[in-house]
Amino acid sequence: MNADFKKLMQSLQTGKFAPVYLIDGEEPYYLDMITSYFEDKILNEAERDFNLMVLYGKDAEWADVVNACRRFPMFAERQVVILKDAASLKGFNELAGYLERPSPTTIFLIENRFKKADGRSKVVKLAKDKGFHFTSDKIKDEHVPAWIQSYGNEQGFRIGEREAQILTTNLGNDLQKIANEIDKVRINVPDEKELTIQLIQKYIGVSREYNVFEFPETLTNGDKDKMYRMLSYFVANPKSAPMVLIIGSFYSHFNKLYQAHFLQGKSEKDMAAALGTYPSRLRDIMATARRIPLPAIEYCMLLLGKYSTMTVGIESNTSDSELLKEMVGKMELAIG
Secondary structure (H helix, E strand, O other): OOHHHHHHHHHHHOOOOOOEEEEEEOOHHHHHHHHHHHHHOOOOHHHHHHHEEEEEOOOOOHHHHHHHHHOOOOOOOOEEEEEEOHHHOOOHHHHHHHHHOOOOOEEEEEEEEOEOOOOOOHHHHHHHHHOEEEEOOOOOHHHHHHHHHHHHHHOOOEEOHHHHHHHHHHHOOOHHHHHHHHHHHHHHOOOOOEEOHHHHHHHHOOOOOOOOOOHHHHHHOOOHHHHHHHHHHHHHOHHHOOHHHHHHHHHHHHHHHHHHOOOOOOOHHHHHHHHOOOHHHHHHHHHHHHHOOHHHHHHHHHHHHHHHHHHOOOOOOOOHHHHHHHHHHHHHHHHO
16 A cells, blocks of 8 residues: 555544645545545545535636635534535636635645646645645556555455456456455455455456466476467566566566575475465475476576566666566576
């Protein structure tokens, strides 16, 4: 979970309200959660009838927004004013006059969806000074699997690394879509503690055939036919698995194989804990580690470091597709 989002929600849930909140950014998932809280949780149902006002930037005048914030609450200690799509408000900077002396009985939420507010503006500076400014940045592709696992933990639904990668490959980085799909499975199997591949296939309908997480395993387990099919697919469809995501998947796989070489003789429980996996997967990892020499694994990890820098244009202007074919070819030769 986003640390700033968690801090903001904790302050709201404890009733420590600021007079103004500015939320902006390209990722709508957190913005929607915050806005929903302001709409549904701060005031009780009876208070909302008279003391919740929602305005839209494209329809409102800046003076209307200020007047709404200046009015006194009716039959309640406070009122909530929400300005949605603030980027469309003509005279947005005129709100600075209100923010300099905000009403103590108004909780004002400014929602600047799909873009960051201009940090040089007086409104943004005053929002930071008088209240809370939260920016919801779009999550990077390589961080999506970890986000999925964290979301699962929050819902009491264990999601393994392999399953998180499958969801990432098939659902992309739309956090709301991912959360909705996980929630859909949860509703159908409320007593399940773990999101398995079988549940993903049944309720989400994604395929394992071209899963970026399976890709490194086809290389190290000798399934060359499947490895070549997957390589051809990723080369032809680069958006389905960005190079940075493929490198991350390979690194995770080879790092486990590397660690496995130094865990021989320990109990299954200790090995599984050290590798962050579960017994059924552990046996596959240990078998692969016994088959591939440690120097070959170390060489592959060095290759990943090299191609990681080349992917971002350091000492290379080669396309990601060509880099992928070159990297996999060298790994295949090293493993034998």
